[in-house]
Amino acid sequence: MNYIITIGREYGSGGRYIGEELAKRLHIHFYDHSLLEKVVEHSGFCMDYVKENDEKKENFFSYFSFNGSYNDLSASQKVSIAEFNTIKKIAETESCVIVGRCADYVLKDYPNVVNVFIYAKMEDKVKRAVKYYGIDEKKAEEIIMKKNKMRASYYNFYTNQKWGKASCYDICLDSSIGICETVEVILQYVQKKLQIKE
């Protein structure tokens, strides 16, 4: 039985790392940046083009500029569609963890999917952003808020859901209890929902 765990995450919450640890514990594939290689393979786009347009926020006016033709789509819309198609292809062939890219919404009609959302208190996000991404501590809060606003815009544009609204996911957790601890709790939920073992 194939199963997929999707991870939505606030910037600085450790969501990507939590996803990686989950995949290791369950001996399944982990897709974050590595999804882009698959997108290149499936779509024919070059890596630079995919990278540049990955998880890009859309402008409000994009709602109105689309006339139903593929040629009318923006570069980020084309890449997003290629990503969504790749996510569906992956979900049909293997169990895995997928970070971001509206994967929860893309796979909403698939069986055996567990949708997770990870967030954290601002002070913990700042600590992580400074430590792991080398961001200036004084500017960290502003950068984190901006990045998360962009993630919300991107998600809300492509789905008819609201990024970070609890009921859009199976389980949402504040990772401030610790990365390993958060992984343990998610594993328990996954095992209960899908009845699988590590």
Next chain:
Amino acid sequence: MNYIITIGREYGSGGRYIGEELAKRLHIHFYDHSLLEKVVEHSGFCMDYVKENDEKKENFFSYFSFNGSYNDLSASQKVSIAEFNTIKKIAETESCVIVGRCADYVLKDYPNVVNVFIYAKMEDKVKRAVKYYGIDEKKAEEIIMKKNKMRASYYNFYTNQKWGKASCYDICLDSSIGICETVEVILQYVQKKLQIKE
């Protein structure tokens, strides 16, 4: 060490029952309707008055009608304030589980609090509402949506937060995996956050 678990919950999600089971497993007090007895004891209001004005949604215009005097408050505002004071008193004296009444927000500056939000898929909420509250199946979806809209209005009025937004809580779960299963996952989170044992 005293600790408090607060439960926000969608109508029909089993949140109240999950809270009761959590309290049993942790051998601590459970407050839902029983909170009202404490409110009567502390406030001097009679039970009928408290019951009638418990968790009542506020009108948008209530924001503007308040002139800073206690006498200007509506009955539901007076009861809500009495409830919030009672919740604080309880939190200072014993460990417990408290359902609803904005307890997460009321206790936001208290240590050792775990805020939980419970929701479920509409089909599961309908099943529970029909089975446990004897609601007509045809009208169930409409009633559930109305009740949850009221809970959101009540919460959003008294807090500067958004009911059901993941980051307002420590952990949010879809209880469709089962009541006992949801209790188990929450217990693990609580134990990891507070380092307590059953």
